[in-house]
Amino acid sequence: MGQDGIREQRQVTVLDEGVLTSLRDDATADLPRTAELRHALHRVPERGLDLPLTQQLVLDALADLDLEVSTGQGLSSVTAVLRGAHPGPAVLLRGDMDALPVTEQTGEPFTSEHEGVMHACGHDLHVAGLVGAARLLAARRDSIAGSVVLMFQPGEEGYHGARLMIEEGVLDAAGSRVVGAYGVHVMSSTLPAGAVASRAGTLMAASDTVRVTVEGRGGHGSKPYLAADPVPVAAEMVLALQAMVTRQFDVFDPVVVTVGRVAAGTKDNIIPDVAHLEATVRTFSPATHAAVPERIARLCEHVAAAHGLTATVEYTRGYPVTVNDAAEVARARRLTHALYGEGSWVEAEVPVPGAEDFSYVLEEVPGVFVFVGATPEGHDPATAPYNHSPRARFADEALATSAAVLAALALDRLAQDAG
Ligand SMILES: [Zn+2]
Numbered sequence: 001m002g003q004d005g006i007r008e009q010r011q012v013t014v015l016d017e018g019v020l021t022s023l024r025d026d027a028t029a030d031l032p033r034t035a036e037l038r039h040a041l042h043r044v045p046e047r048g049l050d051l052p053l054t055q056q057l058v059l060d061a062l063a064d065l066d067l068e069v070s071t072g073q074g075l076s077s078v079t080a081v082l083r084g085a086h087p088g089p090a091v092l093l094r095g096d097m098d099a100l101p102v103t104e105q106t107g108e109p110f111t112s113e114h115e116g117v118m119h120a121c122g123h124d125l126h127v128a129g130l131v132g133a134a135r136l137l138a139a140r141r142d143s144i145a146g147s148v149v150l151m152f153q154p155g156e157e158g159y160h161g162a163r164l165m166i167e168e169g170v171l172d173a174a175g176s177r178v179v180g181a182y183g184v185h186v187m188s189s190t191l192p193a194g195a196v197a198s199r200a201g202t203l204m205a206a207s208d209t210v211r212v213t214v215e216g217r218g219g220h221g222s223k224p225y226l227a228a229d230p231v232p233v234a235a236e237m238v239l240a241l242q243a244m245v246t247r248q249f250d251v252f253d254p255v256v257v258t259v260g261r262v263a264a265g266t267k268d269n270i271i272p273d274v275a276h277l278e279a280t281v282r283t284f285s286p287a288t289h290a291a292v293p294e295r296i297a298r299l300c301e302h303v304a305a306a307h308g309l310t311a312t313v314e315y316t317r318g319y320p321v322t323v324n325d326a327a328e329v330a331r332a333r334r335l336t337h338a339l340y341g342e343g344s345w346v347e348a349e350v351p352v353p354g355a356e357d358f359s360y361v362l363e364e365v366p367g368v369f370v371f372v373g374a375t376p377e378g379h380d381p382a383t384a385p386y387n388h389s390p391r392a393r394f395a396d397e398a399l400a401t402s403a404a405v406l407a408a409l410a411l412d413r414l415a416q417d418a419g
Pocket residue numbers: 121122123156185
């Protein structure tokens with residue numbers, strides 16, 4: 001038996017078909033309510049860690065569900081614990097809540113009323129879908145052995161909101177550490193509405209930022225030998241970084257370095273004192289994520305030294321690699337098949353080079369993050385505007401899929417220990 005035996009045991013679906021059918025049907029029947037909440041959220045998008053209007057809409061939506069609700073200290077999060085009728089472990093479901101600095105151009109009847117802010121990444125659907133999952137679970141409380149922690153999280157778009165909620169104790173909100181964690185992300189393109197996609201292992205990249213200051217000595221452009229010109233040295237670094245990516249890292253565990261900003265000088269015949277580079281760095285494994293800062297620093301410092309200049313390298317960690325637990329992906333795949341048929345699951349062949357702060361949760365707890373298709377009807381998933389576009393539209397139907405899949409994951413994980 002050994003390891004294989006354990007894996008086999010973990011892969012047994014313990015929810016029977018009747019439970020899943022009722023989840024699917026109830027999620028569909030609840031769609032008018034979840035869509036209404038989603039539209040209300042969409043009208044008042046907020047950015048960052050302080051989302052008072054969004055938080056109030058969540059609190060109002062949860063008010064009649066008999067949950068243990070608490071709010072964050074350093075951010076406007078909502079943590080709600082749903083207690084089952086029977087004792088058991090706890091699992092976590094997460095929905096991020098924040099919007100983006102985008103001016104909406106969708107023409108939706110529920111278009112943003114906040115100038116220059118838009119739910120362009122579909123986090124309004126994550127909130128409403130999680131409320132939908134809470135209603136599905138609350139209606140089944142009598143059959144639940146254990147607890148479900150509902151994590152309504154601000155500040156996904158670069159503010160490390162998930163890490164802050166972990167620091168404030170969300171993983172232990174039910175009184176014991178959660179044993180499984182689940183989240184969804186809707187996609188306005190690439191996946192047809194209702195499709196569910198994920199993969200075992202790395203699903204999304206880590207995203208870091210590096211800033212390099214090349215320090216030379218300015219002078220007259222006609223006499224560079226009397227100066228220490230930082231511009232050709234910075235240019236050499238831009239190319240050397242690309243050589244580093246392909247020569248120092250495994251092609252099957254890739255690194256993406258994009259120097260998106262190069263800045264130096266004022267005029268054609270003046271050699272500046274300094275040159276600046278800024279790059280985004282994407283990695284796809286925790287080991288490479290750990291190794292890459294030192295390699296970039298070594299390269300930039302030594303290229304500068306080779307020319308008698310100095311370089312200061314400032315490396316800022318963004319979000320870690322999002323890594324799915326293989327057994328939890330198998331659970332999500334099986335439940336999606338059972339809920340919506342075999343064709344509804346899409347096995348993602350490669351990771352997505354974007355980053356996601358649910359990665360902080362998955363560093364602590366085995367779980368799975370899945371993409372849910374929300375391409376509007378009549379649009380080609382291959383060409384519809386992508387997440388973050390001012391024209392990105394998300395189909396409400398993805399709310400029912402998200403709610404049912406999240407509720408099924410929680411129930412199935414809890415039933416595993418009870419069974
Ligand atoms: Zn997002």
